Amino acid sequence: MKLCPMRFCGYTWHHNPKSLQIASGKKVVRLQVPYENDVLQNFGEKPVVISGTGELYGDDCLEQYKALEKVYEKGKSGVLCLPVLSPFYACFESLKMISQPSASVLTYSFSFVQIRKRQTLKHFEKSVEVKENETLWDIAYESDMDIEELVLLNPDIMFINDLKSVEEVHLC
Numbered sequence: 001m002k003l004c005p006m007r008f009c010g011y012t013w014h015h016n017p018k019s020l021q022i023a024s025g026k027k028v029v030r031l032q033v034p035y036e037n038d039v040l041q042n043f044g045e046k047p048v049v050i051s052g053t054g055e056l057y058g059d060d061c062l063e064q065y066k067a068l069e070k071v072y073e074k075g076k077s078g079v080l081c082l083p084v085l086s087p088f089y090a091c092f093e094s095l096k097m098i099s100q101p102s103a104s105v106l107t108y109s110f111s112f113v114q115i116r117k118r119q120t121l122k123h124f125e126k127s128v129e130v131k132e133n134e135t136l137w138d139i140a141y142e143s144d145m146d147i148e149e150l151v152l153l154n155p156d157i158m159f160i161n162d163l164k165s166v167e168e169v170h171l172c
Helices: 061-074 136-143 146-153
Strands: 020-022 024-032 039-043 049-057 079-082 088-097 103-113 128-129 168-170
Touching: 061 079, 061 088, 061 103, 079 146, 128 136, 136 146
Parallel strands: none
Antiparallel strands: 020 049, 024 039, 049 103, 079 088, 088 103, 128 168
16 A cells, blocks of 8 residues: 655655654543532543654755754644545644754654644535646646645545546645
């Protein structure tokens, strides 16, 4: 099985992370009632936290980390595409260099927090037919749309540079 590369705000990882943890939960409060059993109250979902570790390879591993660090420092939220989940909105929460860069390897850790945006993704009114050798970047440019929006609107697209198995791209 070929996994899609991890992407966020225009940055595409050369290598998917070595480890990936996805933590979700609920805000549950235990209330003690005198002479009764405890009562649990559910106050809703906690935000999903995606964290992990990875390695950057090559003679330019430090430059790769600096490019990733620039994305982190912008502090923008955007669409996070993971190898194992459908794309969703997230905020880059933390980035940490774990090891000093050696000649060709740098180890890092990261975390993202999911942002819940109210959007309906199931009703599409407009789409375009994919032409031969066309990428999602081409369609975003021609449609004057943000690539992040197109990724979110088309969760079935695994590889934005390879649309061979896709017949049409949804624009809204």
